[in-house]
Amino acid sequence: MSKYNVVAVTTNDYKRQAKQRLPNFLFDYIEGGANAEQTLQANTADFKRYTLRQRVMRDVSAVDTSTTLFGESLSMPLALAPVGMAGLFARRGEVQAARAAEKNGIPFTLSTVAICSSEEVQSATNQPFWFQLYMLRDRALVLDMLHRAAASGCKTLVFTVDLALPGMRLRDYRNGMLGGSTKGKISYLTQLFTRPGWLLDIGILGKPHSLCNLKHKVESASDLDRYKAFVESQFDPSATWKDIAWLRNNWSGNIIIKGIMDADDAKAAVDAGADGIVVSNHGGRQLDGVSSTIDKLPSIANSVGQQTKVLLDGGIHNGVDVVKAIALGADSVLIGRSWVYAMAAQGEAGVNKLLALYQQEIAATMGLMGVSRIEELNSDVIERFNQPFNNPLS
Numbered sequence: 001m002s003k004y005n006v007v008a009v010t011t012n013d014y015k016r017q018a019k020q021r022l023p024n025f026l027f028d029y030i031e032g033g034a035n036a037e038q039t040l041q042a043n044t045a046d047f048k049r050y051t052l053r054q055r056v057m058r059d060v061s062a063v064d065t066s067t068t069l070f071g072e073s074l075s076m077p078l079a080l081a082p083v084g085m086a087g088l089f090a091r092r093g094e095v096q097a098a099r100a101a102e103k104n105g106i107p108f109t110l111s112t113v114a115i116c117s118s119e120e121v122q123s124a125t126n127q128p129f130w131f132q133l134y135m136l137r138d139r140a141l142v143l144d145m146l147h148r149a150a151a152s153g154c155k156t157l158v159f160t161v162d163l164a165l166p167g168m169r170l171r172d173y174r175n176g177m178l179g180g181s182t183k184g185k186i187s188y189l190t191q192l193f194t195r196p197g198w199l200l201d202i203g204i205l206g207k208p209h210s211l212c213n214l215k216h217k218v219e220s221a222s223d224l225d226r227y228k229a230f231v232e233s234q235f236d237p238s239a240t241w242k243d244i245a246w247l248r249n250n251w252s253g254n255i256i257i258k259g260i261m262d263a264d265d266a267k268a269a270v271d272a273g274a275d276g277i278v279v280s281n282h283g284g285r286q287l288d289g290v291s292s293t294i295d296k297l298p299s300i301a302n303s304v305g306q307q308t309k310v311l312l313d314g315g316i317h318n319g320v321d322v323v324k325a326i327a328l329g330a331d332s333v334l335i336g337r338s339w340v341y342a343m344a345a346q347g348e349a350g351v352n353k354l355l356a357l358y359q360q361e362i363a364a365t366m367g368l369m370g371v372s373r374i375e376e377l378n379s380d381v382i383e384r385f386n387q388p389f390n391n392p393l394s
Helices: 011-021 024-031 038-049 092-103 118-126 139-151 170-174 182-191 196-204 224-234 240-250 262-269 293-304 317-326 339-367
Strands: 050-052 067-069 072-074 079-080 130-134 156-160 253-262 276-279 309-313 332-334 383-384
Touching: 011 024, 011 339, 024 170, 024 182, 024 339, 038 170, 038 293, 050 317, 079 339, 092 118, 092 339, 118 139, 130 139, 139 240, 156 240, 182 196, 182 253, 240 253, 253 262, 253 309, 262 276, 262 293, 276 293, 293 309, 293 317, 317 332, 317 339, 332 339, 339 383
Parallel strands: 079 332, 130 156, 156 253, 253 276, 276 309, 309 332
Antiparallel strands: 050 383, 067 072
C-alpha cells in the first residue's frame, strides 16, 4: 500500500492528502513562506531544540488539559489561527472550521480576508468567535469591521501588526497566483483543471468566493489581483502604537496584538492597552531571516507574562509542541497550517479528528511527564538542548 493511502492521523498525513486535492497554487499559498523560507523552516525545527523532563511514579490518573483564557473556558490551550481565504480550501471553509472549533471547545479566529463573512460564521455557530483585523489606511473601514464583528457577538479582537509591508511570498508568483502575467494566468488555469474534484466542490459549488468582509469596498473582490492591489494599498506603514491606543478607544472587548517578536514591542503593546499578545512571525510569511517564535517566546514571556496573556503561533504540529510552548511561557497557542491541511483533506470531520488528536497528545505528554494540570507546565519541566547529536558509531 502506498504511504499516501494510509489513514490520516497527524498534521503531516493531512498535509499529504491536502496536496493531492488542492490546485498547486493553493497548496503553496498555505504551505509557503517568504523569500528563501528560512524562518518558515526554523519555526518547526527549533522545537526540537527543547526537551521535556520525564518524571515517573506520580499520580496522573486525572490529567486535565483545560484552561481559561480571556474569560473563556477552553478544553485545551489552543485556538484556530486566522487564515486568509480559508473558504478556498474547503467549501465555506471558515464555517466548517468554526463549527469544529466549537465542538472541541476552543476559539476560532476569522480573518479579515475570509471568504465567509462574520455574519455567516455567526449564523452557523452558537459561541462567539475571535476576529482578526489589520490597521488599514481607511479607518472608517476598520471601524465598520469592528462594528460588524461586535454585532456578530465577537468579544476578542486579534490585531495583526506585522504587515506594514507585504512579505515576498515567491511561490505565489511562481504559480501565477499573483503577478498578472499571461504565462502565470495560463499556469493558474492549468492547475485548476488538474484538480476536477476541487473545481466542482469548491470552485463551482462553493461560491460565492468574494472576500465578504471587504466586498463592499473592492470591485470584483473574487479577483485575486484586485484583492491584492486593494489590500496592499490599505497597509499603513505609518501606523504606530498611538494607533493601537485609538483602537483601544474604539473596541470594548479584548485586544490581542499579533506579530510580536521583541520584548520591547511586547511592553509597548501592553502600554497601548493590549489584553494579550501573540509571539508570531506570521508563520514565516513576512520577514525571512528572523528568529523562530519558540526561541523568542521565553524572553518575551519573562518580560510581560505577569501583565498580559502570551500566546504563540508558528511551527506547532502536534500536542507535544503545545506542551513545550506552554512550559516556555505561553498561556495558549494558535495553529494555522495544521487545521487548514485537515480541512482541505477531509473538511470539518478532518478538523474534528485533528483537534481530538491534539488534546489526546497533550494529555498523554503531560501524564508521561508526571503533570496533571496545565498550570504545572513551567520552566522546571523543560530544558534547551543546544548540542548536536554525535553518533559515536559513525
